[in-house]
Amino acid sequence: MTESPETAPAQMREDLSVAPDADLTAAVTELRRLHPATPLLRGWKFFAVAVAVLGQEAVRNLNFKLFLLQLGGALVIGLVLGLFSWWFTKYRIDGENLNVESGFLFRRSRRIRIDRLQAVDIVRPVLARMLGLAELRLEVAGGGRTEAPLAYLTEPDAHRLRAELLARAAGLDASTPEAPESQLVTVPPGPLLASTLLSAPFLVASLGIVAVLVFSLIMQEIVGFAFLIPWVLGGIGVIWRQFVSEYGFTVSESPDGLRIRKGLLDTRSQTVPPGRVQGVEIEQQLLWRTKGWVKLSVDVAGYGGGTGEESSNASTLLPVAPWPVARSLLQRILPGVDVDAIPRTVAPRSARWLRPIGWRNLKHGYDEAVFVTDAGWLTRRTAVVPHPKMQSVRIKQGPLQRRLGLANVHVDTPVGPVNAVALHRDASLARELAQGQAERSRHARRSAGPERWMQSAPPADSAADSADSPAEKDSAQLDG
Secondary structure, three states: OEEOOOOOOOOHHHHOOOOOHHHHOOOOOOOEEOOOOHHHHHHHHHHHHHHHHHHHHHHHHOOHHHHHHHHHHHHHHHHHHHHHHHHOOEEEEEOOEEEEEEOOOOOEEEEEEHHHEEEEEEEEOHHHHHOOEEEEEEEEOOOOOOEEEEEEEEHHHHHHHHHHHHHHHOOOOOOOOOOOOEEEEEOOHHHHHHHHHOOHHHHHHHHHHHHHHHHHHHHOOHHHHHHHHHHHHHHHHHHHHHHHHHOOOEEEEEOOEEEEEEOOOOEEEEEEOOOOEEEEEEEEOHHHOOOOEEEEEEEEOOOOOOOHHHHHHHOEEEEEEEHHHHHHHHHHHOOOOOHHHOOOEEOOHHHHHOOOOOHHHOEEEEOOOEEEEEEOOOOEEEEEEEHHHOOEEEEEOOHHHHHHOEEEEEEEOOOOOOOEEEEEEEHHHHHHHHHHHHHHHHHHHHOOOOOOHHHHOOOHHHHHHHOOOHHHHOOOOOOO
16 A cells, blocks of 8 residues: 555645635526437346346246247347336426426435435446446435436536536536545555455354365264355355455545545445534454555445445445555544543443453543544444544443443444444433533534635645645555
């Protein structure tokens, strides 16, 4: 991994001057349609299912002529439905809203407030890349999933629309071009693969393979080797998904946030805007400690609402890096925060009855900017929540905790990987902590800065000064 000492040019923010308020309510743009190849890209899954279902019937009846006729009919129906869907799907920008209209039997019109956008990502599945197309995904504050994805557009159109939406969300003129960027961190394939091999999911799959082998040899049952297939496939799947999704992981800095590019087959370009990060998780797995590697994940409203691995990958700020490099990147999104310097309070000794192993790792702390919790023995996790971003604070106490005079303090953020919980605190301390955190959050919200993207970004000259900060000077190299 390398970290570039270059920062954004000093002229960067001067060229991106904030437009007058009149520009924020620009005239309604014309209705636009998606790319004509959209029905083909959306319908291939339907066609694959039809092939699988009809193919089984053809094999059982040995009637391949009927199979071809049915397959041709399914192809025609799918194309017709796809064409109707494409024809009736339109979008346009109406002042500070993005309107998306879709549906030919049941009409649906969605209005998305541009100032509520949390992120605008460009995703290019492998088939779309072959045709030079891309999908635009809009993540909205309070959204449970990706809102009104625009699939598919040509890559130049996707980039132009993304730049226009980012400019409007930042309070700039709609014609403002995409901001320049400077590369900060690149994760090489070697360390990425090594970190995957040393991760807990792959190790669990490997232990399963060893257990099946040992059991089969002891019992002298050849049939036991058949159980190796799912375990082997599971281990390979862990490596494949992690490596392919995070391949070429690059983080760059621009006035509109940290830009992330990644992916081997399906590529993704996303932006983590300043001021929109709700929390950060620092994860260090057991076998990563000899290398000093950590993983950074963030809570950005909208990303956490997804399901499964896609949501997890979208929340990854840095898949693996030495702590000095990760700390330098962390200070880009939480300026002035030094996680290592925040004093921690360890859980009381009575917590060992509920957490016999690793109770000393249960810690919490705070300063004037953030609230921090530590937990985990095999996998250490540190949650960092800025005071203005806290959604709520609550105390939870189970029956055994009541007997021991303990309680948990939860500092809630939007749904995502960050789980800030001060586990097994003394009950009286927990009440004081919850009240104090609520007060710190209220005070921080009153003094919080603007939410528009560009206006909340630091000036270029201060960014240039930060390039010489100690956090960057001691950035380590990840050489695999």
